[in-house]
Amino acid sequence: MPQGYDTIHTSPVSAEPLVARLHGRVQNRVWRKSFSNPVVWQIITVGPHKLRMNHKRPNALLFGRKDTVVDPQVHNALPRNCRVISIERRGESFWADTGRIQVALEDGTAQSFFIKAIQGDEGRSMVRSEYESTKAIHCLQQDFVPRLIAWGTLESVPDTHFLLCEYREMVNKMPEPSEFAARLVALHHSSRSPTGKFGFHLTTYNGNLPRATQWEDSWERFFATSLKLALELEQMAKGPDPAFEIVLPRLYEKVIPRLLSPIKSDRQNVKPCLVHGDLWYANSGVDRNTGNCLVFDACCFYAHHEYEFGQCMPDCIRKQMLGDIKDLVLRYG
Template sequence: MNYNGADGLEFGAGNTKIDPAVLRELPEGCKVTSTENHGVSFWAQTGRIDVLLRDGTPQSFFIKVSSKELGMNMTRGEFHSMSAMHNVLPEFVPRPIACGTYRTIPETHFFLCEFREMTDDMPDPHKFAALLSTLHQKSVSPTGKFGFHITTYAGNLPQFVAWEDSWEVFFAKTMRQALDLEIERKGPSEELDVLSRALFEKVIPRLLRPLESDGRVVKPSLVHGDLWYANAGIDVDNDQPLVFDACCFFAHNESDIKLGGLTHMYQRFLSITRHFAHSEAILSLLSSLAANELNRVLDVMRDLVQRYG
């Protein structure tokens, strides 16, 4: 966990004291009535802040707190990601409010958003795919390219977000950065080196280049970036799907489909390229890398190189 503690400002146990930087982002004149731990994160401390507004109306907020430079970058990335999604489809995500740094505790950073009570049940696939396809269709890259304006993090791992004109180039650089981080964490592997060469020299061009050949283009769509069951829920108030913990960038919309396992339902709302069977195979690499399982990564790479190398 990338969290060093916040002495005197921990959530729960009757504590209602919060850092002035957080208080400044809450509604003016509100009174904090309680704090409590809420949710689970491998990389941060998460909590709920309950307040009474000036008129006596109760309101709640979700907060995520992390430490050091990595924590600052992660909370910024999440705020900008959730803001980008909220700007396109506000009913799909809790409203982001702020990110910032504690005034009273060094190197302690936070992300703050509205609190939405959710169940842990999987959202209805039909509703979920409809909202996801709307996000992909309505979003527009500000540069017309693939990437994002700030580094975002899948867990605690930085993603490649530099702007690129080509989906093939962007994907290849994404994979290169992810594999380099894997090698940095777990050491070099002769097999991984051999498979990587085949992946970049043969597999990626063979599978992705046709998407941008003979007049075909790939639209950069805003994607969640880490779409799986633990980052989605059902709003208790309206029974609608919600997603959170976004690490966005503009990519091929199929990135989210693969990670969300929504292929068949998604087809009802947004056409999938005829090359999806091929690109689905290579996008499975992203999900295996996100799972931080080297053996799984190697299995996927072996399969791709055998079939397409």
């Protein structure tokens, strides 16, 4: 699948079966249980954020017309004295324009770059989020993500922001489960939170929805804060619901503490691990040239490593990544 493919985001939450009372409220969502401790339930969003997903796209870029003129800011980030051969649309996104810039280097060698452009203040935050997330993974595993080039604001299109990285051509197949799981486990094990806490140094975006990433000492508190923001966005998109007033206090006061408090003990201490944050089959691939697996469209933060499992649990994703999930569980024991 071409790099830059985005889709409707998923959001992990913890809950007990009492959330079934929300069935009338979340008709467009599917709940699934994840592995081991803590119990993680998965919501996959199908419709409720539709209004927010209609992000204004920078149509003036017209990547598909195979133009050879690039914005001055983008041009400055490309290799010195290169010549642009074409700019073509590549990938699909609900909220961004994505394309491939093909250039000839000074010595005549061909090289390709991937570009993503989004408008507005939120678009700027989204671009920076992806840049910083990709950089965090790249620092630990260089070939597991595309090499970053730059991010910034275009001169030629008002209030439009871009991300530029190397273009990685991918084959149309899933990564081999054992190799992919090994890379994820290595990422989790090798990462170290710079503060020793859960969170990230800036707000990251799952699609075009912000995450609560402020630093927290406990996974329980970080998880609860993240969930509150996700459900606030749900209510902003669909309006208030009396069921939330009944269920949410119980969720925050009883369910989350009951499930997550025990892992604060010394015997079950949780290490904050760097996670991709939106890991599913459309955000992973296999490099056509090297045969190695890779990931992209990251929205990282330091979390319980099981967070990665939860992203893969809905039926529509699990069927594609079942081997990866099994291998991850086996590698973690």
